[in-house]
Amino acid sequence: MEKGRSGVNQRLFAQPARKAGKGRLPWPDLTPYQQIKEGADMLSYQHIYHAGNLADVQKHALLARMLSYMTVKDKPLSYFETHAGRGLYALDAAEAVKTGEASAGIDAVEALGWFSQDHPYMAALTQVRAQYGGRSYPGSPVLAAQLLRPQDRMTLAELHPREFEALDRTMNGTGARCLKQDGFEMLLAATPPEPRRGLVLIDPSYELKSDYDMLPGFVAKLHRKWNVGVVALWYPILTSGAHQPMLQALEAKDLPGVLRHEVQFGPARPGHRMIGSGLYLINTPFGTSDEADRLSTLFAAL
Template sequence: MLSYQHGYHAGNFADVHKHLILSMMLQSLTRKDKPLSYLETHSGRAMYDLSDEQAQKNQEFQSGISKLWQAGLKGTEVYCEAVTAQNTSGELAFYPGSPSLAQHFARANDKLMLMELHPQESQVLKRHFRQDSRVAVHQRDGYEGVLAMLPPKPNRGMVLIDPAYEDKSEYDQVVAFIKRAKQLWPNGSYAIWYPLLEANRWKSMKHKLQRTSIRNILCSEIEINPADAGGMYGSGMLMVNPPWPLEDNIRATMPGVLSTLAEGAAVDRLEWLAPE
């Protein structure tokens, strides 16, 4: 399905949760002086103009990145610096999507391979990166495209799996994808984002992953609103082969993030879905 447009939700609380953890992972992976590969199944566009019609419709960024960016919380510096790099005027005018965050952390010998099936989003993505030889943009199915490139060269790095979950079958697709990807690239790190919705299909996805042979799966979930509030009330991230010291960083940082973002009671969970 190609109707989803992330521009309406850019910079919301789920983006903050997802991209903060992504930034932590990329920071950890780039500590070693060895090149890495970064791959995405659903890239979207690289940059979101927060003044455009989509972002302004619901202004979800106001309760997400806008709050965090001004808070100056310990542990969020690297993520907020990546956002600041796109807002040199000192005002929050643009929000970097995950491809731009990956580009921010990428070094000279790193490689970025981005999949985006939506024709318009793919063209925007290609224009954005046209002068960066480290980045390859592919207009193709993300699951098929990433699997075709595994194991990548360089043979260390990570994959971000970030679908819209418009179709309920997407949850099973994610499980099937990660099982196959782990076979092809066992030493890669993987990050899977998912929305917390009242239908609870995300719980089934987690249970199915637990029943696979895949180990070393860390799970971070936040709940900003009550589960019966309607719509997305929380955000989840599964990290397979998480780089050190990701667990410690999330545990130290996420409570402060939630106290900044949530207006009422909030829930922060960090647990091993499948220990090593």
């Protein structure tokens, strides 16, 4: 994956998406649904309603900083996502406009000058907008693809049928392996990976409340299989405090190199239960805590 001066992978943007016209991605016409059956119950979450919100800002800024550091060395790495989504979003889509979360998120923090142009997160945003339009926004797969190199391996899991279809199209030509599979099952089957260096983003929607109970044991098992892997677990901070028992259970596992980073913000709309965003990191890369501290200061001033 060829990189420009900013460290952003140019290859992703040099190749048009399948069936794209004039270099623009044909945004899939995805509509919300309550529940479908395809061998097992599927859930309704689609990230287009929340793309570019303040939780994305925290998560993507730290992810970009970690991958930027990890790709300084020549050694290859493996990158995984358990809940990849569609990979690329249009912030002027009806779903995104309806919630207004991007306006209060990435739009607001850009106006405040949170990120310099050479920050890997902002460099990625600039490249995506140049290719797909000013209101496009990269999900974590597209963000990661720009920072990874030819020797690195990317594996993305997404179980939602329509989201997977869009993901597979978006990532065509990047070298990513896209799987329509349960992300937790994929990760346990794929680890320890080759190359052994690497990072996984575990980013469920938590529509299944059982995820809170399952994740501490899952993360501990994953670490036993892949003890050098960087694990980035995202979780929402809700008014109910549903994340607290999960974090207490994780702390009891005594995992290495832990960094717990949380930011708080006002609800996106009246009655909205999410009031913050958290990342629980294991084997945290050097320099991540500095970026986390910077973000904490910025979020506190909102």
